[in-house]
Amino acid sequence: MTDRQTEKRDLLGMLPEELQTELAKYGEPSFRAKQIFSQLHRGVRPDEMTNIGAAAKEALASFSRYYLPQPEQKLVSAIDGTVKYLFRLHDGNCVESVVMKYEHGLTICISSQVGCRMGCKFCASTIGGRVRDLDTGELVGQIVAAQKDLGVRIAGIVMMGIGEPLDNYDNVVRFLRLVNHPDGLNIGYRHISLSTCGLVDRIYDLMKLDLPITLSISLHAADDETRSSIMPVNKRYPIDTLLDACASYFAHTGRRISFEYTLIAGKNDSPKAAVALADLLNRKLRPERRGPEGGAVPIHVNLIPVNEVSETGFTHSEKAAVRRFAEILEQHGIRATVRRRLGSDINASCGQLRRQALGASGQGGDAL
Numbered sequence: 001m002t003d004r005q006t007e008k009r010d011l012l013g014m015l016p017e018e019l020q021t022e023l024a025k026y027g028e029p030s031f032r033a034k035q036i037f038s039q040l041h042r043g044v045r046p047d048e049m050t051n052i053g054a055a056a057k058e059a060l061a062s063f064s065r066y067y068l069p070q071p072e073q074k075l076v077s078a079i080d081g082t083v084k085y086l087f088r089l090h091d092g093n094c095v096e097s098v099v100m101k102y103e104h105g106l107t108i109c110i111s112s113q114v115g116c117r118m119g120c121k122f123c124a125s126t127i128g129g130r131v132r133d134l135d136t137g138e139l140v141g142q143i144v145a146a147q148k149d150l151g152v153r154i155a156g157i158v159m160m161g162i163g164e165p166l167d168n169y170d171n172v173v174r175f176l177r178l179v180n181h182p183d184g185l186n187i188g189y190r191h192i193s194l195s196t197c198g199l200v201d202r203i204y205d206l207m208k209l210d211l212p213i214t215l216s217i218s219l220h221a222a223d224d225e226t227r228s229s230i231m232p233v234n235k236r237y238p239i240d241t242l243l244d245a246c247a248s249y250f251a252h253t254g255r256r257i258s259f260e261y262t263l264i265a266g267k268n269d270s271p272k273a274a275v276a277l278a279d280l281l282n283r284k285l286r287p288e289r290r291g292p293e294g295g296a297v298p299i300h301v302n303l304i305p306v307n308e309v310s311e312t313g314f315t316h317s318e319k320a321a322v323r324r325f326a327e328i329l330e331q332h333g334i335r336a337t338v339r340r341r342l343g344s345d346i347n348a349s350c351g352q353l354r355r356q357a358l359g360a361s362g363q364g365g366d367a368l
């Protein structure tokens, strides 16, 4: 029987106060938990901790297990230094993480599940369905392992890798609290973005927690017919309901909302679609808009020419169509940027490396 199947806790997923409660049962002093926690999150293995005695290490081993995702593949972009990892987990499953240089420092894009059950038609991560959720230690472990391997400090997180973070809600919320902890990775909530395909009930749950993270909504279409045809989740939570949740999220947290819009040739990239998107966002989120910068909810649209995945058959929009789309949004007072394609030489968009590692067969995960 592996540690996973016993009751042992995942050490990297434990908060200092939880560690302290457990260690106290073995007579360890209260400062021990902080010592262990801060070293763990700097990538030090329990057996390498020189300031912790044998008794404390034995105590740790009796109630927890330690595992760090192992870099199975590492690709470094010759163009912009972006690093992409394929991490192997304790049970042989793999996920991807990408470390990128942003203006304010290094940012890591992490995965939240092995596979995904949301079924978006353009996305490589969902092709074999969802195999399982990542536990909290595995979410944190991607950051700890990347920092350790690169010898750097990571300052920001985007949850835009494989999986739907709000479909793994409890572990993700725990993860947010862990990485923000001052004795651990100490990553500010304002440097964390969570991207969702739109699980509306969970957006309201997240809102109530009052964490000042940035919410990023994968919108990809301005009308229900088009959105449902590429994102099955839209049948459950249509656009109107989703944007109502966004308005509430903003009213409650004051945080700006980002929208992801993947441009697919002939599907959602026409000038008419751009006008529809601008009208929709202005009508639903900025009814009192006065001028280009006015209005209630600060909105930002990220335009992403679709990464072509061989199984999906979608083609990315022409450069001119992308530019035109962005211009129309700007003309309607919506700030828009075309996503920089970091790591384009290493296939840095998520899901593709794992697909290659799996082979064409895929894996029998569950679907929405």
Ligand code: SAH
Pocket: 120, 122, 123, 124, 159, 160, 161, 162, 163, 164, 165, 195, 196, 197, 198, 216, 217, 218, 260, 262, 304, 305, 306, 307, 308, 309, 349
């Ligand atoms: N499940 C979450 C986060 C993971 S995907 C979500 O849906 O937001 C991160 C972003 O990449 C999402 O906006 C997703 O729609 C987009 N994406 C997925 N596959 C893509 C592709 N082939 N080309 C461009 N963007 C893609």
